[in-house]
Each structure stands twice: as structure tokens, then as C-alpha cells.
Amino acid sequence: MGLISNGTTIFDAGSMSAGFGGSMTFIKKLTASSSATLSFVDGTDGVVLDDTYKEYVFTFKNIHPASNGAHLTFNGSIDAGSNYNVTKTTTWLFAYHKENDEANPTVTYSTSNDLAQSTDFQILASDIGNGNDEDGCGTLHLFNPSSTTFVKHFISRCHSYNSNDYANDMYIAGYFNNTNDIDAVQFKMSSGNIDAGDICLYGIA
Numbered sequence: 001m002g003l004i005s006n007g008t009t010i011f012d013a014g015s016m017s018a019g020f021g022g023s024m025t026f027i028k029k030l031t032a033s034s035s036a037t038l039s040f041v042d043g044t045d046g047v048v049l050d051d052t053y054k055e056y057v058f059t060f061k062n063i064h065p066a067s068n069g070a071h072l073t074f075n076g077s078i079d080a081g082s083n084y085n086v087t088k089t090t091t092w093l094f095a096y097h098k099e100n101d102e103a104n105p106t107v108t109y110s111t112s113n114d115l116a117q118s119t120d121f122q123i124l125a126s127d128i129g130n131g132n133d134e135d136g137c138g139t140l141h142l143f144n145p146s147s148t149t150f151v152k153h154f155i156s157r158c159h160s161y162n163s164n165d166y167a168n169d170m171y172i173a174g175y176f177n178n179t180n181d182i183d184a185v186q187f188k189m190s191s192g193n194i195d196a197g198d199i200c201l202y203g204i205a
Contacts (some may be wrong), residue, residue, distance in 0.1 A: 022205040024203070026200065027046070027048050027056075027201040028046055028047050029199070032193075032196055037194075038199050039081055040184060043183075049145060049201075053203030055142070055143050056204070057202045058140040058142070058199055058202075059199070059202070060137055060138045060187075060197065061200070062135045063196075064195045065192055066193040068129060068131075068163050069129070070127075070191045072190075072194075073121035073187070074122055075119075076186075077183060078178060078180040078182060081186070084184070085119040086176045086177075088176050090172060090174030091109070092111075093109050093172075094126070095108075096169065098165065113126060114174075121188065123190070124138065126170065127160065127164070128161065129162060129163040130195070133161070134163070137160075138159060140154060140156040141154060145181060145182035145183070148179055148180065151178065151179065152178070154175070156173070158172075
């Protein structure tokens with residue numbers, strides 16, 4: 001059975017017609033091994049972060065901090081990674097539920113984790129436990145980073161095994177308030193190293 005909208009076939013026999021939707025292209029994977037930072041710099045080691053794609057997606061898999069309760073953070077660069085200090089404004093919400101069910105599940109806006117015209121690194125996943133079975137996972141979408149007309153928007157959703165033994169689901173969005181192109185992105189923990197885990201970069205056609 002097909003799907004037709006206003007006389008145009010969108011799906012037919014389970015396949016999407018040409019011109020609808022885009023493809024996700026794998027670009028680069030970085031694997032942490034007691035790493036202070038993981039950096040994706042356009043034109044370096046096969047990294048593409050330019051006008052080739054209008055949207056880029058970073059995926060975080062099993063990010064394990066060396067320090068208990070550390071946060072996974074990120075920042076952008078406009079000078080090919082010489083500095084990671086782009087001004088940004090963000091929002092930060094989270095939902096959590098404790099393993100022992102001692103507190104009511106909560107959805108909260110976090111004023112301590114958002115940024116207002118700050119060059120600080122933005123927290124993506126907070127308070128990740130460093131126990132053998134504890135880690136964080138998630139995604140970060142960066143839109144049109146090569147634009148020299150508009151600010152650059154990003155959205156993220158991450159989940160972590162919190163150091164206090166609860167499920168922590170985090171929603172972050174904001175923009176780099178700069179009309180220079182973002183040509184590098186760096187990830188690091190708020191304290192200590194990234195002990196293990198993968199960060200992958202994809203381009204969306």
C-alpha cells in the first residue's frame with residue numbers, strides 16, 4: 001500500500017520516493033581511552049564540518065568518566081580548534097527517576113546548567129557515574145555550522161546512569177551567537193578524563 005499526498009506518491013511498497021528525506025553519512029568516529037578531550041576539526045583526519053551538509057549529528061555511546069559525577073560537555077570553535085570559546089545561549093531540562101523509587105519522578109528546568117551569552121563549555125550529560133556499569137549516551141544535532149549569515153542552532157538529548165543511582169534524561173537546546181562558521185567541536189568531561197566511549201559524527205544530506 002502506498003502513501004499519496006495531494007497527488008504525489010511519498011511511499012510505495014515500503015520505499016520512500018526520490019526527493020523525500022535525506023541520508024545519514026558516517027564521517028568520523030573517535031574512541032576515548034583516558035582522553036582529556038575528543039575534538040572534531042574540519043579538514044583534519046578525515047573530518048568534514050563545513051557546507052557539505054546542512055545538519056551534523058554527533059552520537060555518544062557508553063561515555064564513561066574517570067571521575068565520579070563528572071559532566072560530558074562541549075564547545076565550538078571559529079578558528080579551526082585553536083580556541084573553543086564561542087558565545088552561546090541555551091536551555092536545559094531534565095527528567096529523572098531513582099532506582100529505589102524514594103523520590104517522585106521529576107521534570108525540571110535547570111537554571112544552573114543553562115548558559116546566557118557565555119563562552120563556557122555546555123553540559124550535555126550531567127553527573128555520570130564512573131562505576132563499572134555506569135555511563136552516558138545521547139546525540140547532538142548541529143544545524144548549518146558553516147553559515148556566515150545566521151547564528152548556529154543545536155539540540156541535544158542525552159541519558160546517563162547518574163552517580164546517585166538514578167536514570168537522568170536531559171534535553172538541551174541553544175545557539176552559538178556568532179555569524180562566523182563553526183569549524184570545530186570539542187567534547188570533554190567537566191573534571192577528569194573521558195575514560196572510555198565512542199563519539200561519532202554524521203552528516204545529513
